[in-house]
Amino acid sequence: MPKFQGATVVVTGGGIGLGRALALEAARRGARVVIADPNDASETVEIITAAGGQASWVACDVSDYPSMADLAAHVRDKFGGVNVLVNNAGSGAEPGATLETSNPEMAAHLFRVNVLGVFNGIRAFFSDLKAAAAKGGPAFILNVGSEHSFGVPPHVMPISAYTVSKYATLGFTDVARRDLAGSGVGVTMLAPGWVLTELVQSLIAADAGLRAAIEPYAQRGEYVARAAFDGMLAGHYIVATNPASREFAMQHARDVMAEVQRLPLTAKGGQANDGTGDPAACPVDHSLFSAATTRR
Numbered sequence: 001m002p003k004f005q006g007a008t009v010v011v012t013g014g015g016i017g018l019g020r021a022l023a024l025e026a027a028r029r030g031a032r033v034v035i036a037d038p039n040d041a042s043e044t045v046e047i048i049t050a051a052g053g054q055a056s057w058v059a060c061d062v063s064d065y066p067s068m069a070d071l072a073a074h075v076r077d078k079f080g081g082v083n084v085l086v087n088n089a090g091s092g093a094e095p096g097a098t099l100e101t102s103n104p105e106m107a108a109h110l111f112r113v114n115v116l117g118v119f120n121g122i123r124a125f126f127s128d129l130k131a132a133a134a135k136g137g138p139a140f141i142l143n144v145g146s147e148h149s150f151g152v153p154p155h156v157m158p159i160s161a162y163t164v165s166k167y168a169t170l171g172f173t174d175v176a177r178r179d180l181a182g183s184g185v186g187v188t189m190l191a192p193g194w195v196l197t198e199l200v201q202s203l204i205a206a207d208a209g210l211r212a213a214i215e216p217y218a219q220r221g222e223y224v225a226r227a228a229f230d231g232m233l234a235g236h237y238i239v240a241t242n243p244a245s246r247e248f249a250m251q252h253a254r255d256v257m258a259e260v261q262r263l264p265l266t267a268k269g270g271q272a273n274d275g276t277g278d279p280a281a282c283p284v285d286h287s288l289f290s291a292a293t294t295r296r
Helices: 017-028 042-050 065-079 104-134 160-179 198-206 208-217 221-233 243-260 287-295
Strands: 008-012 032-036 054-058 084-087 140-144 186-191 238-240
Touching: 008 017, 008 065, 008 104, 017 032, 017 042, 017 054, 017 084, 017 140, 017 221, 032 042, 032 065, 042 054, 065 104, 084 104, 104 140, 104 160, 140 160, 140 221, 160 186, 186 221, 198 208, 221 238, 238 243
Parallel strands: 008 032, 008 084, 032 054, 084 140, 140 186, 186 238
Antiparallel strands: none
């Protein structure tokens, strides 16, 4: 619990839903919480401060990089930097929409928030998180994905654009772990199933069919948030919270491995590389990379 005492935690989309649960959990662990949300998050701030915690709200659009850069500057100027970035902000799914039937404008908005928003958060806070780690303080990124980050859940209606966006969250997590390797900054992806947020509760209250489809898989936000922080502190790569995700995710992983195993172990004349991961060992003309860098 003392790990976050006095630390600064930024939670995007922390005004309601799972974001609020994550903000409350951070405050419960002693953190100073900054909620970044384009909508009024004062109620979450009041809940935290009434319980004796510290919180503030900054109006911010995660899909706009200058807005996120301003947020990072605000946190740096007021609190000396960030310790934990929670990339939680997300746009809701279009129920029942396949790639054929998705509304293009809604999908574009969803991708701006769910995909570009994660990039903007990582990019804006990258150097501050490395600085926090260099000082010996806690330094983490928690990307809020979904069971959709593992594949296409068979127990969920088609919400295709949303599923694609959550696949991207796993990619951001993988790449950030590579880019921050050795820096002391931990990177974890949270992958819940249905969470009983205000929106989900209103959906199941209004539709018996949705209630029957969702309730067996739904979990409380407090439980998911607690598991997220425990897993992040433990250094876990992925924190999956819903047992219903296990079988389809494992099958998806087996299917991918079966396809990958079609590749030969060796190339003509021996192995394709020496396995060290050293870019200098890659059989390409490295002058191409230097030329590209020079042009930029």
